[in-house]
Amino acid sequence: MKKLAKTINVTLKVWRQPGPEAKGYFETIVAKNISVHMSFIEMLDTVNEQLTLDGKDPIAFDNDCREGICGTCGAVVDGRAHGPQKATTLCQLHMRQFSDGDTIVVEPFRARAFKVVKDLVVDRSAFDKIIQAGGYISVNTGGAPDGNAIPIPQDIADKAMDAAACIGCGACVAACPSASAMLFVSGKISQLALLPQGKPEAARRALSMVKVMDTGGFGNCSNHRECENACPKELSIVNIARLNREFFKAGFLSNEI
Ligand code: SF4
Ligand code: FES
Secondary structure: OOOOOOOOEEEEEEEEEOOOOOOEEEEEEEEEEEEOOOEEEHHHHEEEHHHOOHHHHHHOOOOOOOOOOOOOOOOOEEEEEOOOOOOOOOOEHHHHOOOOEEEEEOOOOOOOOEEEEEEEEOHOOOHHHHHHOOOOOOOOOOOOOHOOOOOHHHHHHHHHHHHOOOOOOHHHHHOOOOOOOOOHHHHHHHHHHOOHHHHOOOOOHHHHHHHHHOOOOOOOOOOOHHHHHOOOOOOOHHHHHHHHHHHHHHHHHHOOO
């Protein structure tokens, strides 16, 4: 049986961009003696330690939980948002996915709506604006016992939970050739529209979230399904079909458009 190497050396071609208006470029950095048990983010930490010791500017990147739940991390690794492992965020991607001597290209999420702030950090506040437009319920739903008193068919509860798995990372936008935010928005609209507590505001929510999405610099869904493929939480594009239904239904029922 082939023994797994404990450490590897890799060459990073990493995007460096000092600021939003600065010209970006790829810098080649050799990362030596990287434990294969490190996450990709921990590998970047190690590289940054060396850059700092050498008096150089460390690579800027976003992260927080490092457990695949907050949606803060993200970069395009070898052309794939969050890297080569399916259903895995960058912070949960381990260096055992790479081989000794590999060259790894690391870039920020690229989309008109996600402006580069520095290096691998992008501004995803366009997502926040979409959520602020209606990604919540404002009715008083009471406490947990009140929620449990409403019987919800298991298949509906499961669909709502699947949609609610979205962590707002933005990989779907980065992967889409049109930089569409439809998978993200459809997840948020689905999780609320499927449950009784979300239904009273469903029409207003669909109209206002889509309106803000349309003005946020995102493109239209082009049915490539790259979003679904890149999503670390495996959201299905079935949610996009539900978003379209909710939007058209809202258009018929509402006098807000
Ligand atoms: S739909 Fe998936 S890829 Fe898009 S923001 Fe949510 S978790 Fe990230
Ligand atoms: S750092 Fe939270 S999902 Fe990666």
